Amino acid sequence: MRLYLRFISAYLKSLAEYRFLFIMDMFLQIVTYALELAGIWILLNKFNNLMGWTFDELLLVYLFDLCSYSLAGMFVKHPMLDMETMVRTGTFDGILTKPINPLFHVIARQFQHGFIGHLTMCLFLFPYCFNRLGISLNVLGILCFVVMLLGATLIQAAFMIVAGSMSFLIVRSQSVVEAFIYDVRRIIKYPISIYPFALQLGLTFVVPYAFVNFYPAQLFLNKGGDTLLHPALVFMTPVVGIVLVLLAVRLWCFGVSKYQSTGS
Numbered sequence: 001m002r003l004y005l006r007f008i009s010a011y012l013k014s015l016a017e018y019r020f021l022f023i024m025d026m027f028l029q030i031v032t033y034a035l036e037l038a039g040i041w042i043l044l045n046k047f048n049n050l051m052g053w054t055f056d057e058l059l060l061v062y063l064f065d066l067c068s069y070s071l072a073g074m075f076v077k078h079p080m081l082d083m084e085t086m087v088r089t090g091t092f093d094g095i096l097t098k099p100i101n102p103l104f105h106v107i108a109r110q111f112q113h114g115f116i117g118h119l120t121m122c123l124f125l126f127p128y129c130f131n132r133l134g135i136s137l138n139v140l141g142i143l144c145f146v147v148m149l150l151g152a153t154l155i156q157a158a159f160m161i162v163a164g165s166m167s168f169l170i171v172r173s174q175s176v177v178e179a180f181i182y183d184v185r186r187i188i189k190y191p192i193s194i195y196p197f198a199l200q201l202g203l204t205f206v207v208p209y210a211f212v213n214f215y216p217a218q219l220f221l222n223k224g225g226d227t228l229l230h231p232a233l234v235f236m237t238p239v240v241g242i243v244l245v246l247l248a249v250r251l252w253c254f255g256v257s258k259y260q261s262t263g264s
Contacts, residue, residue, distance in 0.1 A: 004108045011111055026117030033066060033121060040189075051194045056132040057221055061191055063122055063129060064213035068152035069185065070118035076157045077181065079106045080164030084174055087167045090261050103161070103252050135220055147238050148216040154241030155212050159184075161248040168255030184209050191217075204229055208244070211237045 015022045037059070044055040053061075083106070086092040095102050130137065137145060163177040170176070184207060192200045192210045203210040211233075217223075219234040 007108070008111050012113065015113060022113070025114050026120065029114055029117030030121050033118065036189075037062065050190065053191055053194070056129060057217070057223070058190065059125065059129045060133065060221065061213045061217045062189055063125055064149070064152055064216050065185065065188055066118055067122040067126070068149060068156050068212055070115040070122065071149075071153040072156035072160060073118075074112050074115040075107055076160045078112050079110050080160045081177060082106075082110075083164040083167040084172065084177070087259065088172075092259065093261050096256075096259075102256060103249065106164075130220075133221065145220070148219065151238035151241035152212045152216060154245045155208065155237070158241070158244035158248040159207075159209075161245075161252055165248070165252045165255040168259050188213055200229065204233065208240050211240045 040058055040062070041055055044050060044058065048054075050058065083092075086095070086106075092102075095105050098105055135141075160181060163179075163181060166176045184203075187195070187199075188203065188209045192203050192214050195203075200210070203214075215234045216237050
């Protein structure tokens, strides 16, 4: 772990040699998500609200997803994206020859600095959003916010690991990766309460992405009423995150046990 942290430090220092590229990479990431938010603002400016949700409330839902995705993606996303190639070409064999946990080794081989731009954006927008919504956080509130954000990050990381683990079982797993990391996240950019009841159940109990942003946002907005399946769900994000990570690691271990080298 100390070596991993040293690696990240050395990697970030190496980026200083190409400062313009580093800054432009973060700038373009910020611009991309800013344009996406602008699209939501235009929509809400036209219709005032989305089934009772104002732009500032939608912004809070959006930021929980973006921030947790950034924290998980910084460490886990790209290693899991590379799993299909590693399994298909047999380069995963080299991982298994090292005296270190294979999952940790795969994750520690990469660090994605591009997500720093996402986090920078969230750092400025979260205080703005809480101020606009009139939410004042005391010490307990800040602790609750951090715990919820960590829980959401674990959920995002768990689904990334699940997507990567599918490479052991079906090899060509790109469609699964895209479904878990991209397609479902497009749905949860908006509150699940605007969707049909069956989809709400699916996003809560089958593919529980709703715990990434919808339920944490409900906790801070105190916006329950008929939009919640159960009031206790707003507190469950950390629990769901831990359970999903444990299940994802078990799936990874099962996949490694089924791994067969290509012989190439």
